[in-house]
Amino acid sequence: MFEELLLNTFDFINDMKISEYNYLKSNIYYREIEKGGMIFGTHKQCESIPMVLRGSMRLFRVSDEGREMTSYFITPGNICVLAALCTIGKIEYNFTAQAEEDTLLIMLSPESFKHLLDTSLIFKNFVFLEMADKLITAFTLIDDIKFTKIENRLITYIKKNVNEKGELLITHENLAVNIGTAREVVSRQLKKMEKSGAISMQRKKIKLLSP
Numbered sequence: 001m002f003e004e005l006l007l008n009t010f011d012f013i014n015d016m017k018i019s020e021y022n023y024l025k026s027n028i029y030y031r032e033i034e035k036g037g038m039i040f041g042t043h044k045q046c047e048s049i050p051m052v053l054r055g056s057m058r059l060f061r062v063s064d065e066g067r068e069m070t071s072y073f074i075t076p077g078n079i080c081v082l083a084a085l086c087t088i089g090k091i092e093y094n095f096t097a098q099a100e101e102d103t104l105l106i107m108l109s110p111e112s113f114k115h116l117l118d119t120s121l122i123f124k125n126f127v128f129l130e131m132a133d134k135l136i137t138a139f140t141l142i143d144d145i146k147f148t149k150i151e152n153r154l155i156t157y158i159k160k161n162v163n164e165k166g167e168l169l170i171t172h173e174n175l176a177v178n179i180g181t182a183r184e185v186v187s188r189q190l191k192k193m194e195k196s197g198a199i200s201m202q203r204k205k206i207k208l209l210s211p
Helices: 002-009 011-015 018-026 081-089 110-119 121-147 150-161 172-179 183-196
Strands: 028-033 038-040 049-054 057-062 068-074 096-099 103-108 167-169 199-202 205-208
Touching (some): 002 103, 011 121, 018 028, 018 110, 018 121, 028 049, 081 110, 150 205, 172 183
Antiparallel strands (some): 038 096, 049 103, 199 205
16 A cells, blocks of 8 residues: 555656665655654754655744744655755754644655665656755745735735635644744734734634635
């Protein structure tokens, strides 16, 4: 079952040589993480590189004052590029990864990762495309924080993440973490939006009323 999921989730595998795929398959192990579970603590050197088969992981950092800042999400078909970079550079991994939902991962050792990077052009292209995507995501986040008003960042995030009912199930704290600001700022802005008729709020739920 896991092998079929692996092939369906990571498109690059279909272009690998049989020997490359067999090496990958022989050097991974599967790991299930329950919602809220952590796979890395801060200031730990990477022992393995996670790739998401099902579910999602959120990477974040915690400031000296205790505030969290989301860096990016790892979703099915993605590799944790920070873990990969730390492995390549032999540096400490100063982020924490937390499961947003029940998540199934494949874990690749640093030695196996480096071997595939050196011997498989298909795998190398996959890794570098992932790195480029996350670099653009990071730059976009920095630009948003520096140049976009908080109300615009907030409404953009809500519109992008509401479900088919137009609802976003999230706490003010988590919403603040995900857009890079303080909870108090988010709560204040949401009240303004509710007063204007743009949204309605219930406990841990925001409903978008106007497009």
